[in-house]
Amino acid sequence: MADGWFTRRRFLGGAAALGGGLVLGSSLTGCAELPTGDTGKAMLNELRSAGVARLAIGNEPPYTQIKTDGSVTGAEPEVARAVLRMMGIDDVQGIITPYEGMIPGLNARQWDLITAGLYMNRSRCAEIIYSEPDIVSTESFALRKGNPTGIETLADVKADSSITIAVLAGGYEDGLLRTEKVPRGQISAVPDGRSGIEGLQAGRVDVFLLPTLSLRELVADNASDIEVSPPVPDIAPTGSGVGFRKTDGYFRDLFNEKFQELKDSGEFAAIIEPWGFPADEAINTTAEELCQAPG
Known part of the structure; x- marks a missing residue:
C-alpha cells in the first residue's frame, strides 16, 4: 500500500x-x-x-x-x-x-x-x-468481531507465530512489516481491500492491516461481522x-x-x-x- x-x-x-x-x-x-x-x-x-x-x-x-x-x-x-x-x-x-x-x-x-x-x-x-x-493518517487492524485472537499491537502479531496478517501487495503496510521483521510466513499479500476482508471472514487470515479510514469504509460497506481497531499504538501516523x-x-x-x-x-x-x-x-x-x- x-x-x-x-x-x-x-x-x-x-x-x-x-x-x-x-x-x-x-x-x-x-x-x-x-x-x-x-x-x-x-x-x-x-x-x-x-x-x-x-x-x-x-x-x-x-x-x-x-x-x-x-x-x-x-x-x-x-x-x-x-x-x-x-x-x-x-x-x-x-x-x-x-x-x-x-x-x-x-x-x-x-x-x-x-x-x-x-x-x-x-x-x-x-x-x-x-x-x-x-x-x-493512522493505521488500524480489521479483526473478526470480538477480536478472538486478542491482537491490539504490531508487537502482538510478532509475538505469536500462528497469527497471519493480511496487507495490500506492495502497499505501505507490506513494507512496514518487512522493516519490522515480521516473518514472511505470517504475511498474506492481497490484491485489494475487499480481498483482505474476505480473507478475514473465511478464516484465511487473523488480521488485516490498513489505514484506519480505509478499513472503516470497507467494513461499513461489506462486513457486519468485522470490526476495526483503534489506531495501532506501536505504528506511527x-x-x-x-x-x-x-x-x-x-x-x-x-x-x-x-x-x-x-x-x-x-x-x-x-x-x-x-x-x-x-x-x-x-x-x-x-x-x-x-x-x-x-x-
Whole structure:
C-alpha cells in the first residue's frame, strides 16, 4: 500500500481517453532509463497543451475512487485536480494500477503523477519525490468481531507465530512489516481491500492491516461481522502527497507553490475534510518528516 512523470501524452493502448476518464493500468516490474537533467518544465508545457494529467490511483476510498461514470475522485485526486487547474492543466484521468506498480510505472512514463495515498517512507522517497503532504493518517487492524485472537499491537502479531496478517501487495503496510521483521510466513499479500476482508471472514487470515479510514469504509460497506481497531499504538501516523519523478523537480516545486496557495485560501480544507482527513495535520507535517518513516 505506496512523483511526477512522463513525457508521455500517448495514453495506454494508444487510446486517447477523455479528461477525467478511467484507464486500467498494468503492473510494471521494471523501470525505464531516466532522462538526465530536470524535465519538469517540459512536462508542464506538455500537460498544459494536452489539457489533462494522468494519475495513478488504487481505487481505494477515501484515498481514491472511480465514479460510476468512470471519472476519478477521492481525497488525493481532488486535491491534485484543484492544484493542477491553478497550474493551467484543466483535467485529470485516473489509471488504476497495483501499488507495487505505481513507482515503476511512473518512472517508465505510464502516467504523470501518483495520487493514490502512496504513503511516504524511506525507500519510496529514495525513488521518487513527493509534494508536501495532503494526507496524514493512522493505521488500524480489521479483526473478526470480538477480536478472538486478542491482537491490539504490531508487537502482538510478532509475538505469536500462528497469527497471519493480511496487507495490500506492495502497499505501505507490506513494507512496514518487512522493516519490522515480521516473518514472511505470517504475511498474506492481497490484491485489494475487499480481498483482505474476505480473507478475514473465511478464516484465511487473523488480521488485516490498513489505514484506519480505509478499513472503516470497507467494513461499513461489506462486513457486519468485522470490526476495526483503534489506531495501532506501536505504528506511527503516516502520510502521503502527490508523487513525481525525481527528474521533474521544477514541476513538483511549482505544484508545491500552488498547493500552498490552496492551503492559505482554505480551499484545501474544504476539499480534504469531507473525505475524513484533517487538514491541519497535513498542513503541520512536512514531506521531509514523513520520508523518515520506516519501510
